[in-house]
Amino acid sequence: MRIALFITCLNDAMFPKAGIATVTLLERLGHQVHFPQEQTCCGQMHANSGYAVAARQLEQLTSSVFGGADAIVSPSGSCVAHLRAHTALPVYELSELLVDVLGVTEVGARFAHxxxxxxxxxxxxxxxxxxxxxxxxxxxxxxxxxxxxxxxxxxxxxxxxxxxxxxxxxxxxxxxxxxxxxxxxxxxxxxxxxxxxxxxxxxxxxxxxxxxxxxxxxxxx
Structure with a gap:
């Protein structure tokens, strides 16, 4: 399965650990993760603010950039919800990919807190x-x-x-x-x-x- 990471603009700019963790986790489970360098904003912010044309341009760009992926994973439920509503991409929030697609609930993690x-x-x-x-x-x-x-x-x-x-x-x-x-x-x-x-x-x-x-x-x- 060809899995691609959609990091989202917010995570890329301010919370990169979420994207790094997503890749680390999937690689530990034996999967290779592709990261398209051309990815940008999904258009959610623009759509929510009423800029429909700009949002559609970003949605189309995202569809083009991720077009070859079997599954797209993102550590952002809000961006996944937007892309699922406005594109035909096979995009999943992390828990969906793990549980529904890969059939995994035990990921080998330890966090004593x-x-x-x-x-x-x-x-x-x-x-x-x-x-x-x-x-x-x-x-x-x-x-x-x-x-x-x-x-x-x-x-x-x-x-x-x-x-x-x-x-x-x-x-x-x-x-x-x-x-x-x-x-x-x-x-x-x-x-x-x-x-x-x-x-x-x-x-x-x-x-x-x-x-x-x-x-x-x-x-x-």
Whole structure:
């Protein structure tokens, strides 16, 4: 199977560890991962802001760049949801590729920490990932997974929503961070670094609160 990595522009610019972890994990499982150098933004940000023409150009570019892949994996549920809705690419969020395509839940990881998991909105509601990320985390040696209260509630990020509706966004963030702190976890994991950046900003202001981490980094450990 020819697997290609779509890193996403946010991860490439700010959170490269998620992409590195994804490749490390898949290579450990015996797969080669192709990284097209020509990849750029998928167009999600433009579409969400009403720039339909620019979004379509980026969608078409992404389709061209990744056209030869049997499977495209990305450590970003929101970008996967956008590409799945606007292209015919065989694109998968990491847990989908592992569980549904490769048939793997035990990835040989070890992470001796207490972890809670936030299911991001795109992964939960658009991709319907269900318990796939949780199944992968439960199989990690040494990891203690604790339930996040009101886990299905949005963290308040929502891209430009956090900027245009900062008061509401901040209130939602406070609730999410309070619930995360209540778990006593050392880390809060999620499948989208955009949400983790937002939640991480709130958690950083709470002494002893969990640290944000992309769950791919746990699976690659």
């Amino acid at each position: 207490r972890v809670t998991y936030h299911p991001t909105c795109h992964g939960l509601r658009l991709l319907r990932l269900g318990d796939k990320p949780l199944r992968l985390l439960r199989a990690v040696e040494g990891l203690e997974l604790v339930e996040l209260p009101d886990a299905d509630q949005c963290c308040g990020f929502g891209g430009t929503f956090a900027l245009k509706n900062s008061g509401v966004s901040g209130a939602m963030l406070d609730d999410k961070c309070a619930n995360a702190a209540e778990t006593g976890a050392e880390y809060l994991a999620a499948a989208d670094n955009s949400c983790l950046a937002h939640i991480g900003g709130g958690l950083a202001r709470r002494p002893g609160a969990p640290k944000p981490i992309h769950y791919a980094e746990i699976l690659a450990s």
